[in-house]
Amino acid sequence: MSFQKSKFHHPRLPVNDLGLNYRDYEGALSTLCAGCGHDSITSAIVQACFELSLPPHQVAKMSGIGCSSKAPNYFLNKAHGFNTVHGRMPSVTTGANLANRELTYLAMSGDGDSASIGLGQFAHVVRRQLNMLYMVANNGVYGLTKGQLAATADRGMKNKVGEQSLFTDIDLCVMALQLGATFVARSFSGDKKQLVPLIKAAISHQGFAFIDIISPCVTFNNHPDSTRSYDYVHQHITTAAVTDFVPVKQEITSDCAAGICEDICLHDGSLMRIHKLQPDYETKNAMKAIVDIETHKKKGEILTGLFYLDANGEHYHEINNTTDTPLNKLTQDDLCPGSRVLSGINDSFR
Amino acid sequence: MSQPLKHDANEQYSKNCQAINNFVVRFANTNGTGSASSNNMFAKAILRMGIPVSAKNIFPSNIQGLPTWYEVRISENNFLARRGGASEIVVAMNPQSLDEDIANVASGGFLLYDSSRALTDSQFRDDISYLSIPISAICQKEYQDPRHRQLFKNVVYVGALAALLNIEFDVLKSLVADQFRGKDKLITPNIYALELGYQYANQHFTCPLSIKVERRDLVNNRIMVDGNTACGLGAVYGGATVVGWYPITPSTSVIEKFASYCARLRIDPASGKRNYALVQAEDELAAIGIAIGASWNGARSFTATSGPGISLMTEFLGLAYFAEIPLVLINVQRAGPSTGMPTRTQQSDVLTCAYASHGDTKHVLLFPKDPAECFEFSALSFDLADQLQTPVIIMSDLDLGMNDHLCNEFTWDEQQKYQLGKVLSKKQLDEVKDYGRYKDTDGDGICYRTIPGTHPDKGAFFTRGTSRNEYAGYTEKSAEYVANMDRLNKKFSTASTLVPQPEIIEGKSMAPIGLIYFGTSSHAIDESRQQLKDHGLAIDTLRIKAFPFNNQISPFIERHTNIFVIEQNRDGQMRTLLMNELTIDPAKLNAILNYDGLPITSTFIVEKVLNTLALQQKSQVS
Structure with a gap:
């Protein structure tokens, strides 16, 4: 079942540049478990879209199958959404994006959806450089089928019934970095201060943006043996850098001290201001980011933050040289060559 | 030497x-x-x-x-x-x-x-x-x-x-x-x-x-071309802009031809940019996923494949059927099962395509007989898919797709306008009082859809492969599920009135024998008719052009005492489909089945007809 929220709200709720309030960016009531990390992600998305003044109907919400993929129903109810097939969200999003390059594509997936059944589609949408934001709500277990281990579960981790993860875990950030994603980050559903600016920057980024979001499963993976529990993540999280997002119109007032602060200008003129917490942190070195992630993992730490950003990378439509008008707005006059051309083609078969 | x-x-x-x-x-x-x-x-x-x-x-x-x-x-x-x-x-x-x-x-x-x-x-x-x-x-x-x-x-x-x-x-x-x-x-x-x-x-x-040879004037304005070229060109004329595909014999050249015609005919004159996007996907799953995503988003889109690709695409076909997304799929059939004989022809995906995917699913199939119809059906399929909001599968085969055939020249009527079906514009949405994506307002089983980005406040809905109510809200209520499934069935009945009508040839005096055939078996029919005539047998014929079956098919079967269903597969798949979908006596349907991987010949058909008639006579005598 899905339940719509009441539209009633405080008359003086703050509004954004479009005159919309926070409530205008919400969706149906969540049917996920109370305390589910995914609901925090939902609220971070709502906040990010509200603060960016994104017209909700200019967003397409894409997802596969699983708890994570139900989430798009819980935000932006003025946007169309597509809950596709397990592991196949990337291909459907590819088609949707090809059809209309002007919408913002917000995709939600999970560890089963992206790291197992959809690993091939995940890899190929990265290399295709689709202009989209791909978020994975990563909790290390299959929620809807009640707690089986996922391919992102750390080796050796036990699930709720004591079954141990026997094989190497798949790190989707490492894969995305290796495959050429132009925006790669990891965050934690419990850290909105970090997550919201990352989502805002990723939406503003023109190109393939990936955020792996550690999102504990309160029902099946929040026990003491888990490396994806709230407690474990809180204790083992390490942040590479703190990211602020500065929208296009906002004036920057603070100074950016060389060496510990870096401003990156995004395609639309907005800025990402990065405060480095790790001394040798870089944003333009994918290979080093992979090493950093693995080094921290060996120490038992979960490294989060922005790992890589290439603000000038080409996305699919630039590579394809697609016309500026969205393909779904071309008319018969634009598309059909007509009978005169056809008669010439007929002659070539005589 | x-x-x-x-x-x-x-x-x-x-x-x-x-x-x-x-x-x-x-x-x-x-x-x-x-x-x-x-x-x-x-x-x-x-x-x-x-x-x-x-x-x-x-x-x-x-x-x-x-x-x-x-x-x-x-x-x-x-x-x-x-x-x-x-x-x-x-x-x-x-x-x-x-x-x-x-x-x-x-x-x-x-x-x-x-x-x-x-x-x-x-x-x-x-x-x-x-x-x-x-x-x-x-x-x-x-x-x-x-x-x-x-x-x-x-x-x-x-x-x-x-x-x-x-x-x-x-x-x-x-x-x-x-x-x-x-x-x-x-x-x-x-x-x-x-x-x-x-x-x-x-x-x-x-x-x-x-x-x-001696010079004659018997070709007239006919052309000689292969069906894959015709399908690719038909997709250009039908307005396809997005293609996801994966190489597989014998369908590959459908896409290659589409691409080469687009490179000539689909470049924006002002900017030099492409009015199309073509993605060679990682597999057939992604190929059809791309087509579905684009169609959902209001672009005309298609993919082409053959047997093994169809198997991989069945999950997505179920989604497109149930979520009601237009989709054009060109299936250039080859000899199966499994990898089968990849470079030999067959019509052996009839049942698989008619009912592809789990659950109760049915799909619209078109059976072109020659490249001229490949062109016509390929362009038409985009109208049908948009009108019916469902997958339309063009059932070509290797013989049709990869061999050159002499056929009527391609024609395009300039008055013909793309039929985009029931899609609400912003203005229409403003006027609608109680929009529901899956409300059967017109009673034909076809509901009004909206394209993402159309309206700031109205018409957005959540597309899903799970059951939903008329307002696209998730539901597990039995009555709502049943109502939706019944409406989909009603839509399929509507489809039977929109798809191409069968081609029936009957003599003035009704022949007792009726031949039912489809697709590339058509080429052997005129010759079979001649040869059977030489044996003193008159025949009537019906060529199936589409599934769901048009209402002229049952009466044709009833009018004839002896029906032969001619097809190029082992199991008589069209015969099974006829038996399953129509109320007819199966005993009346004789099967003529050619499945050696080579195109069917009139010699084969005539021999089978004569043998069957002889056996029937024998059993009557005894």
Whole structure:
């Protein structure tokens, strides 16, 4: 079942540049478990879209199958959404994006959806450089089928019934970095201060943006043996850098001290201001980011933050040289060559 | 170099075949040697002399080094199916298959072979004539480049055939000029190679032979083209802009042709940018996913595949059916199951496509018979998919897709406008009071959809493959689920009124025998009709063009006492579909099933009809 929220709200709720309030960016009531990390992600998305003044109907919400993929129903109810097939969200999003390059594509997936059944589609949408934001709500277990281990579960981790993860875990950030994603980050559903600016920057980024979001499963993976529990993540999280997002119109007032602060200008003129917490942190070195992630993992730490950003990378439509008008707005006059051309083609078969 | 001949066409065999414009030429080549374009030039030369011709490529699933055949049937009577049986003339260029090729010459026929290599005694038959030409030796002498020595062999034998079969040399010259337009320096050497063969034949044999061609005016404005080219071009005319695809024989060239026509016809004149997007996906799952995503977002989109790809796409077909997303899928069928015979033809995906995916699913199928219909149906399928908001599958096959067929020219009516179906604009949404994505407002089972980004406040919905109510909200209520499933069934009934009608040919006095057929079996039907007439049997025919079945099909079956369902698969899949969908007596439906991987022949059909009738008579007597 899905339940719509009441539209009633405080008359003086703050509004954004479009005159919309926070409530205008919400969706149906969540049917996920109370305390589910995914609901925090939902609220971070709502906040990010509200603060960016994104017209909700200019967003397409894409997802596969699983708890994570139900989430798009819980935000932006003025946007169309597509809950596709397990592991196949990337291909459907590819088609949707090809059809209309002007919408913002917000995709939600999970560890089963992206790291197992959809690993091939995940890899190929990265290399295709689709202009989209791909978020994975990563909790290390299959929620809807009640707690089986996922391919992102750390080796050796036990699930709720004591079954141990026997094989190497798949790190989707490492894969995305290796495959050429132009925006790669990891965050934690419990850290909105970090997550919201990352989502805002990723939406503003023109190109393939990936955020792996550690999102504990309160029902099946929040026990003491888990490396994806709230407690474990809180204790083992390490942040590479703190990211602020500065929208296009906002004036920057603070100074950016060389060496510990870096401003990156995004395609639309907005800025990402990065405060480095790790001394040798870089944003333009994918290979080093992979090493950093693995080094921290060996120490038992979960490294989060922005790992890589290439603000000038080409996305699919630039590579394809697609016309500026969205393909779904071309008319018969634009598309059909007509009978005169056809008669010439007929002659070539005589 | 050339050995003394035991038999020569010059001996003027009394038993030599005599035929004007009615015989079969079979070319035996090795694949990867460049024979295809020469053989094609041969067929086209006949066509340009105004004589109907058909050509079948019988090729292996291999790139280089295995036997491949090209069978050209020349028929003044317009019988353009594969004739089957032995050929009047075989051009044997492949030592690997030589024994088989010699056996395949019709008694009284001719074997043209490369005499640079001597035949063994056992390779001589008393009842055929040997046309020995030292083709390799000629090319060895004339050309230095090893690649030329190989390639021009094919041109030399075409030149020789021109003399032997009375093909006008100027016609060949014009074909060479057309083929190498823009690469002009290749024209002279090709014509020279043709002349080498032409002169050799004239000097060594009595030309023309007792089988030959004579100029006619029987082609009219028809064209000769393959079905995949036609499907690709039809998709351009139908307004497809997004394609996801994965290479698979025999469908690959649908996309390649679409791409090459787009590169010519779909470039924005002002910016030079592409009015289309084509993605070679990681697999067939993604290929159809891309098409579905684009269609959902309001662009016309398609994918093309063959058997194994269909298997992979079935999950997504279920989603598109249930979530009601327009989709065009071109299935160029090949011999299955599994990898089957990838380069051989069959119509064996009928049931799989009709009911593809788990749960209660049904899909609209179109069965084109020739390239002209491939073009027409391909363009039309986008209208149907948009009108019905469901997948439409074009059921081509390898014979249709990859072989050249003589057919009516492609036509496009300028008055014809794309039918985009029930899609609400922003203005319409403003006027609608109580929008529900899955509300059957018009009672035809087809609801109004909206495209993402249309309206700031209204019309957005969540598309899903799970059950939903009329407002696209998730539901597990039995009544809502049942209502939705019943509406989908109603929509399928509506589809039967929109799809192409069957083609029925009935004589003035009703024949007791009715032949039901579809797709490429059509080519053998006129000839079967003639042959059965020669046996004193009149037949009526019905050609199925689409599923769901039009309401004329049941009455046709009722009107005839003996129905034969002709198809190219083992299990009688169309027969099963008819039995399943219509209320008819299965005993009435006799199956004629050809599933050897080669296009069906009239000889086969006629034999099966006669045998069945004889058996029926026998059982009546006893």
